[in-house]
Amino acid sequence: AQSVAQPEDQVNVAEGNPLTVKCTYSVSGNPYLFWYVQYPNRGLQFLLKYITGDNLVKGSYGFEAEFNKSQTSFHLKKPSALVSDSALYFCAVRDNGGFKTIFGAGTRLFVKA
Amino acid sequence: DAGVTQSPTHLIKTRGQHVTLRCSPISGHKSVSWYQQVLGQGPQFIFQYYEKEERGRGNFPDRFSARQFPNYSSELNVNALLLGDSALYLCASSSTWAGGQPQHFGDGTRLSIL
Numbered sequence: 001a002q003s004v005a006q007p008e009d010q011v012n013v014a015e016g017n018p019l020t021v022k023c024t025y026s027v028s029g030n031p032y033l034f035w036y037v038q039y040p041n042r043g044l045q046f047l048l049k050y051i052t053g054d055n056l057v058k059g060s061y062g063f064e065a066e067f068n069k070s071q072t073s074f075h076l077k078k079p080s081a082l083v084s085d086s087a088l089y090f091c092a093v094r095d096n097g098g099f100k101t102i103f104g105a106g107t108r109l110f111v112k113a
Numbered sequence: 114d115a116g117v118t119q120s121p122t123h124l125i126k127t128r129g130q131h132v133t134l135r136c137s138p139i140s141g142h143k144s145v146s147w148y149q150q151v152l153g154q155g156p157q158f159i160f161q162y163y164e165k166e167e168r169g170r171g172n173f174p175d176r177f178s179a180r181q182f183p184n185y186s187s188e189l190n191v192n193a194l195l196l197g198d199s200a201l202y203l204c205a206s207s208s209t210w211a212g213g214q215p216q217h218f219g220d221g222t223r224l225s226i227l
Contacts, residue, residue, distance in 0.1 A: 004155075032212070032213045034215060036218075041220070042220050042221075043117070043203055043205075043218030043219050043220045043221050044156070044203070044205075044216075044218040045218070046215040046216070046217065049213060049215055051213040090155050090156070094213075099161050099163075099168050099169045100158050100161070100169050100171070101146070101158060101216065102158070103148075103155035103156045103157075104155050105153075105154055105155045106154070106155050
């Protein structure tokens with residue numbers, strides 16, 4: 001069965017510092033991996049995805065994510081955090097033969113000025 | 114282009130009632146998925162429809178049903194509402210029903226059950 005774990009409920013970082021939001025996954029086949037962000041009272045907004053190829057993928061708003069097959073991880077990163085990055089971040093997985101997307105429980109990112 | 118639109122934005126119902134939520138996908142998208150997001154949790158998959166056929170169903174009771182219309186819009190119906198059905202219901206559209214395409218979400222319908 002597919003599953004996604006986001007081990008941190010909240011990540012706190014100072015503006016200008018690098019940030020990492022962690023995600024590990026379990027899927028039977030080759031994974032399709034996604035990161036989404038949710039702002040208050042809004043739907044989810046797509047940030048980036050990994051399908052195949054380079055393990056480092058770049059996405060919107062300066063975010064990137066590193067795929068590590070041996071550790072089954074897909075951590076979200078940004079070199080320099082902004083206060084406006086404060087939001088709820090979701091990691092999601094879909095196996096390459098399926099239709100169902102499984103989301104993690106979410107990690108709240110708080111960037112302090 | 115307009116994004117995914119959902120209506121209504123908020124809804125208050127009482128236990129035992131029925132509710133219908135509506136979703137219009139992005140133009141050209143033929144796949145619509147429905148998710149339930151309870152406060153403090155990630156979205157939980159309810160249904161996916163593609164080309165007007167149900168392609169997948171999550172672990173939700175039969176009180177939940179959905180359909181997709183010829184114009185690819187969709188409705189989610191919930192019967193015999195329970196307090197536990199209180200949640201944000203999200204609709205997402207994509208160009209295909211599987212694979213690596215990302216989903217585009219609407220802002221959701223917040224359903225409160227009294």
